[in-house]
Amino acid sequence: MVWLFLVYHSHGQIRTVDGSIGKIPRTTSGLDSLNVEEEIRVKLNGKTKWTDYKIISHKLDTTYIDTTLTIQKEYKFNFLRKDNFELLAFHNQGQAFNRLGYDFNETSLFPDIGFSGKQFGFIDINKVKYYEVPTPTTEIMYRTGIEQGQVLDALFTVNFSKRFNVGIAYKGLRSIGAYRNSLSSTGNFRLSYHYETLKGQYAIKGHFVNQDFSNQESGGLTTTSLEAFLNDDPNFSNNRGQLDVNLENAESLLEGKRIYFEQTFKLLSSKDSLNQKDFSNLKIGHNFTRESKFFRFIQPTLNTDFFGGANTASNINTKTRYLLYNNQLFLDFNSKYILGRFRALIGAVNYNYGYDTRVNPSVSAQNPVVNNELKGDAAYFGARWNAKINKFQLNAKATIIPGSGRLAGNNFHGEALYKKDSLFTVKAYANISSKAPNFNYSLYQSNYYNYNWQTSFENTEIRSLGGEFLSKWGNASLSITNIGEYVYFDENNAPRQASTAINYLKLKIGREFKFGKFALDNTLMYQNVSSGSSIFRVPEFVTRNTLYYTDYWFKGNPLMVQIGATFKYFSKYKANAYNPLLGEFTLQNTTDIGYPMLDVFFNGQVRRTRIYFKIENLSSTFLKKDYLSAPTYPYRDMSFRFGVVWNWFI
Structure with a gap:
């Protein structure tokens, strides 16, 4: 069977029934409708139209299958399959990412297991896509790994009827890496579906996701090896595998499984007498989530110089588990009298986090651990409102978990959007939330003495405009x-809560200039932390500039080419250190990181196939060897990458 993955993009092409190719414009959809900006300039025959090939997000935003070759596609051709402008990758794909910027526009209501350094590739509920296609549709993405290995992302989706679709996807990665003990191996299976009855009275959608992220953990270079790297020692420049690393046989594994479904039943509906469209309806609905996660750290041979003393001589095998059940009932009311759709909801959540047994008392002598697990339940209430008034789109949602338990908190998000035809779109938003820290800040245990704690932190308060x-x-x-009661890991790898608030400003601007067949795409980000910069650290400037050439080659234009170079730079800052035992980033005060990177690419498109060739970090051949992803973790040397994305429409 051929698998496929379809992603959300801004422009696209689709094969018509006569085999021709047409452009897909950027679209911004409302709640349940499509908003198309321009007419497609292609001859269509038969009953199949380009707008029939739909990708539907969890929020019901709709776009279309995209097979064009654009500069945005170049930015997204990576392991995450998204633009990683605000991320700094480690040398091997499938490893962690350091942050160059943060986004607090929307925050989750419930605390997670933690180990956030391992969750960049994790697909949560909002990232799962649903599809509606008139014919079986397929896409495969392939990309070479570092030294040896590759990543394959593939999806197959089909409508068994107009009202019933199933999508099956799998992303697998295995990449050895250039340094010792740095292999990455991941697997990600997704199954999504949606169905509704003939008249839309009953509808259901859902998905099943099973994902695992396995990494050999090197702990970075030893002091001597790091010095050899920074000084460009010729004995190691051509073979990074000869450099010593701090951990020779450590490994981490993050696993996750999720079952989710949402079903609705229409109780009442009315028709507009003029256009016979629903203008008022009442729906009752229910959604259910069961999500489990496990993080395991395995180390057959201890390294007490790196992590400190332990209560065992060998065989570290720490497993942290997390289980969440979430049941929600809601009532949807859609009417012209409330200018849109209103939802009232009530839910119950149950969680269980911790370890199978309590840590040995000899371990917890310095940092007492009273419990081996945290568990409980809570009820929550909320409402959502979505409305469209002329060219204004208004969205608001609020949820509260009352009481004083571990999950107590609230979340409010509101936004207003104004669209002036195809000229411009303006959006303003506000986000206010109060949420307990992730569970690994509250309870953690290990055979290493210094990695055992049980804390009681206040909720983190986030206010964002x-x-x-x-x-x-x-x-x-x-x-x-503005972030109050910010929780972080300090220089000693211990959880801490800030006593002062953090004030964080982020400004990003982008502009593309075109000169015939040439274009210059620019993105600049400025950041300022006016309060709390000692614990919340970001570079002041991040810039990316891409100069590229686009043209059709050969008679009949069978090949579209895209040739260019991308320059990226971020100013020096004390980037966080990475701790493999915690799977988290921690503060450090010794190393400043900031440098330019130059990538050169040659991409091509033949019909619905996009081919990618890239030389990454070409600047490493002539600039100073100070390119680090985190202290002791070098970024990748110059490397050649190849990949392809291929679509089929049967």
Whole structure:
């Protein structure tokens, strides 16, 4: 069977029934409707139209299958399959990412297991896509790994009827890496479906996800090896595998499984007498989530110089588990009298986090651990409102978990969007949340003495205001965030809660200039932490500039080429250190990181196939060897990558 993965993009092509190719415009959908900006310029025959090939997000935003070759596709051709402008990758794909910027526009209501350094590739509920296609549709993405290995992302989706679709996807990665003990191996299986009855009275959608992320953990280079790297010692420049690492046989594994479904039943509906469309209806609905996660750290041979003393001589095997059940009932009311759709909801959540047994008392002598697990349940209430008034789109949602338990908190998010035809779109938003820290801040245990704690932190309070301006002349976004009771890991790898608030400003602007067949795409981000910069660290400037050439080659234009170079730079800052035992980033005060990177690419498109060739970090051949992803973790040397994305429409 052929698998496939379809992603959300801004422009696209689709094969018509006569085999021709047409452009897909950027779309912004409302709640349940499609909003198309321009007419497609292609001859269509038969009953199949380009708008029939749909990708539907968890929030019911709809776009279409995308097979074009654009500069945005170049940015997204990576393991995460998204633009990683605000991320700094480790040398091997499938490893962690250090952060160059943060986004607090929307925050989750419930605390997670933690180990956030391992969850960049994790697909949560909001990232699962649903499909609606008139014919079986397929896409495969392939990309070479570092030294040896590859990543394959594939999906197959089919409509068994107009009202019933199933999508099956799998992303697998195995990449050895250039340094010792740095292999990455991941697997990600997704099954999504949606169905509704003939008249839409009953509908159900859901998915099943099973994913695992396995990494050999090197702990970075030893002091001597790091010095050899920074000084460009010729004995190691051509064979990074000869450099010593701190951990020779450590390994981490993050696993996750999720079952989710949502079903609705229409109780009442009315028709507009003029256009016979639903203008008022009442639906009752229910959704259910069961999500489990496990994080395991395995180390057959101890390294007490790196992690400190332990209560065992060998065989570290720490397993942290997490289980969440979430049941929600809701009532949807859609009417012209409330200018849109209103939802009232009530839910119950049950959680269980911890370890199978309590840590040996000799371990917890310095940092007492009273319990081996945290568990409980809570009820929550909320409401959502979505409305469209002329060219304004208004969205608001609020949820509260009352009481004083571990999950007690609240979340409010509101936004207003104004769209002026195809000229520009303006959006403003506000986000206020109060949420307990992730569970690994509250309870953690290990055979290493210094990695045992049970804490009782206050909720983290986040207040964020921001806006976006999108237009054909350029894009800009601004956010101002205040964070109270911020929780982090300090220089000693211990959890801490800030006593002062953090004030964080982020401004990002982008503009593309075109000169015939050439284009210059620019993105600049400015960040400022006016309060709390000692614990919340980001570079002041991050810039990316891509100069590229696009043209059709050969008679009849069978090949579209895209040739260019991308320059990226971020100013020096004390980037967080990475701790493999915690799977988290921690503060450090010794190393400043910031440098330029230059990538060169040659991409091509033949019909619905996109081919990618890239030389990554070409600048490493002539600039100073100070390119690190985190202290003791070098970024990748110059490397050649190849990949392809291929679509079929049967």
